[in-house]
Amino acid sequence: EKGGYDHFMLKEIHEQPSAIFDTFRGRLLSDKGIIKMSGVEDNMKRFLNADRIIIVACGTSWHAGLVAEYIFEDLARIPVEVEYASEFRYRNPVIYEKDVVIAISQSGETADTLAAIKLAKSKGAFVFGVCNVVGSTIARETDAGAYTHAGPEIGVASTKAFTTQITVLTLIALRLARAKGTISSSDYRLQLLELELIPDKVKKALESDDLVKSIAAIYKDAPNMLYLGRGFNFPVALEGALKLKEISYIHAEGYPAAEMKHGPIALIDENMPIIVIATKKGHYEKVVSNIQEIKSRKGKIIGIVTEGDEQVRALADHVIEVPESLESLSPLLTTIPLQLLSYHIALMLGRNVDQPRNLAKAVTVE
Numbered sequence: 417e418k419g420g421y422d423h424f425m426l427k428e429i430h431e432q433p434s435a436i437f438d439t440f441r442g443r444l445l446s447d448k449g450i451i452k453m454s455g456v457e458d459n460m461k462r463f464l465n466a467d468r469i470i471i472v473a474c475g476t477s478w479h480a481g482l483v484a485e486y487i488f489e490d491l492a493r494i495p496v497e498v499e500y501a502s503e504f505r506y507r508n509p510v511i512y513e514k515d516v517v518i519a520i521s522q523s524g525e526t527a528d529t530l531a532a533i534k535l536a537k538s539k540g541a542f543v544f545g546v547c548n549v550v551g552s553t554i555a556r557e558t559d560a561g562a563y564t565h566a567g568p569e570i571g572v573a574s575t576k577a578f579t580t581q582i583t584v585l586t587l588i589a590l591r592l593a594r595a596k597g598t599i600s601s602s603d604y605r606l607q608l609l610e611l612e613l614i615p616d617k618v619k620k621a622l623e624s625d626d627l628v629k630s631i632a633a634i635y636k637d638a639p640n641m642l643y644l645g646r647g648f649n650f651p652v653a654l655e656g657a658l659k660l661k662e663i664s665y666i667h668a669e670g671y672p673a674a675e676m677k678h679g680p681i682a683l684i685d686e687n688m689p690i691i692v693i694a695t696k697k698g699h700y701e702k703v704v705s706n707i708q709e710i711k712s713r714k715g716k717i718i719g720i721v722t723e724g725d726e727q728v729r730a731l732a733d734h735v736i737e738v739p740e741s742l743e744s745l746s747p748l749l750t751t752i753p754l755q756l757l758s759y760h761i762a763l764m765l766g767r768n769v770d771q772p773r774n775l776a777k778a779v780t781v782e
C-alpha cells in the first residue's frame with residue numbers, strides 16, 4: 417500500500433511528478449495553446465466581474481493560497497486577499513456580491529473553511545472550491561470548483577496536495593489572465609510550456625534526496641530553524657517551517673527574507689540553521705545580501721538554489737539545487753527539498769512521520 421516506500425509521506429512526496437501531471441492532464445492543452453477548466457469556463461462572467469478574489473483556507477492550503485496571491489496578482493492583475501478561514505469567519509468581514517471566494521482544502525472537510533464558505537455564500541459571493549477529495553463536503557457546498565486530482569493523501573503532513581493546489585491555481589490564474597488580456601500571447605505560451613515541464617523538473621529535484629539526507633543528519637538536533645524566502649517563495653518558507661514543526665517537533669519559523677532585520681536576526685548565532693530559498697530571478701541579488709547578513713552573524717546557511725548557481729554556493733554551508741524554471745513556477749520545485757528535509761530529520765529523530773502527535777488529517781471541529 418505504501419508502494420515500496422517506508423512511509424506514506426515519502427511515497428506522496430515521490431508521487432508529485434505524476435500528481436502534478438494528473439492535475440493538468442486534459443486541462444492544459446499546450447499544442448492548442450488553451451486551458452480548459454469547466455468550473456472556470458462556466459462561470460467566466462463571475463470571475464471577470466470580480467474586483468477582487470478572497471482566498472480562504474487553513475494550514476498548508478493557506479500557504480498554497482499565499483502562493484496563488486502572488487500568481488493571480490502578477491499574471492491576472494486581480495487583487496487577492498488570503499485569509500485564515502478561522503479568522504475570516506468570526507471577523508464580520510466585508511464581503512460583496514461581486515467577490516469571488518476561493519476555498520482551498522485537501523480534505524474538503526475542514527470545519528473553519530466550510531464555515532467561511534457558508535458565510536461568503538450568505539452574503540451573495542461566488543464561491544469556488546479547490547479540493548482534493550472528490551465529493552467532499554466543501555466540494556459539494558461550493559458553487560463551482562476544480563479538483564486537484566492528486567490521489568489519496570494519507571500522510572498527515574500535506575505534500576502532494578500543496579503542489580497540486582498551486583498547479584490548479586496557476587491554471588486558473590493563466591486562464592483569467594488570457595481572458596482579461598493581462599498577459600501577452602507569447603508569455604502565456606511560455607507559461608504553458610514551462611508548466612508542462614514541471615513534472616520532469618520535480619523528478620530532478622527529488623534526486624537531491626541523498627544530499628538532503630546528509631544535511632538532515634548534520635542539523636537534526638538543532639532546537640530551532642529559520643526558513644527565509646522572498647516573493648513567490650516567501651510562502652514556501654512558511655510551508656517548509658510548518659512541515660518541520662509538524663513532523664519533527666523542532667521549532668521553526670518562516671519569514672520573508674527582508675523581514676529578518678526587523679527582529680528575527682537577533683536569533684542568529686552559530687547554532688542556528690537557516691534555510692534560504694535563493695533561486696535565480698526571484699530577487700536573487702537581494703537574497704544574496706540577506707545571506708551575507710546571516711553569514712556575518714555566523715548562522716549556518718542551507719541554500720535552495722537554481723542549478724549551476726555559484727554566488728550562493730560561495731557563501732552557504734550547503735546548497736541544494738533545483739532546476740531552473742519561471743519564477744512563478746519555482747515554488748513547485750523549491751518545496752521539494754524542504755519536504756525531504758523535514759522527512760529525514762523526523763525519521764532520524766524517531767518520530768511518527770505519517771501520524772505526528774496531536775494532529776489529525778482532517779480538522780472537522782473548530
Ligand code: F6R
Nearest residue numbers: 475476477521522523526573574
Ligand atoms: C499541514 C496540514 C494541515 C492542513 C490543514 C488544512 O501539513 O496537514 O495544516 O493543511 O489542516 O487541511 P485541508 O487542506 O484538508 O483543509
